[in-house]
Amino acid sequence: MSMGDELVGLPFTDSAPTERGDAARNRLLLLSAARRLLAERGADAITMDDVAAAAGVGKGTLFRRFGSRAGLMIVLLDEDEKVEQRAFMFGPPPLGPGAPPLERLLAYGRERFRFVWEHRALLSDAGRDPQTRFNAPATLHRTHVRMLLETAGTTGDLEAQADALLALLDADYVTHQVDEVGRDLEQQARAWEDLARKLCGR
Known part of the structure; x- marks a missing residue:
């Protein structure tokens, strides 16, 4: 059995269904903001509030998209x-x-x-x-x-x-x-x- 055969059906991360345009835009905004904050402060120094504020969206939107x-x-x-x-x-x-x-x-x-x-x-x-x-x-x-x-x-x-x-x-x-x-x-x-x-x- 090859490696590819062994791992068939194990998805990569974030295999979410196709999103509406506004949801996809919010996702990109949130990820861009999170990456920017990570580069500036490191993971330990950022909160979900920080990410939502930097992306210009509500915290509820952040939690709905990523859960935690x-x-x-x-x-x-x-x-x-x-x-x-x-x-x-x-x-x-x-x-x-x-x-x-x-x-x-x-x-x-x-x-x-x-x-x-x-x-x-x-x-x-x-x-x-x-x-x-x-x-x-x-x-x-x-x-x-x-x-x-x-x-x-x-x-x-x-x-x-x-x-x-x-x-x-x-x-x-x-x-x-x-x-x-x-x-x-x-x-x-x-x-x-x-x-x-x-x-x-x-």
Whole structure:
């Protein structure tokens, strides 16, 4: 089974139905305002009130479109998530198809550490809401890791093993390790690779 076959039916983020013209305009205004505020202040320093005011729309419109602050953060991640997803599903090896499964798994870990660190504030916000923490992109990542473990010949509970690897890539955990424990991304990536190799019997 190919990677594309394995992941058929798992949608990318923000796969909303076509919107009316005014709703689509409001969405673009809100996302543009949110991105501008993120660039100026960082995710921790903006509120939904700030975003609505900067976009010139009511806060009710913001909540109707995105549901929650976490929902807004997920959509802001959408473009970069899609780029990363396409890279590990269809891009060149070792991240994409064509390399042995363990090599792909190790390449995925390296790439995901980079992505998580770069987007840690948005991922942290999104991860605090149970409705967005286990969304379509999270399911796709989990399916990908589990599939690579399986094709690498890993035995045992593949669900638990995939969850263990992904837990080490959680944005809050990675940030805590850097800021509080003093383990930089390279150290964390090496530890992740050690675990991946052991799970694959290497």
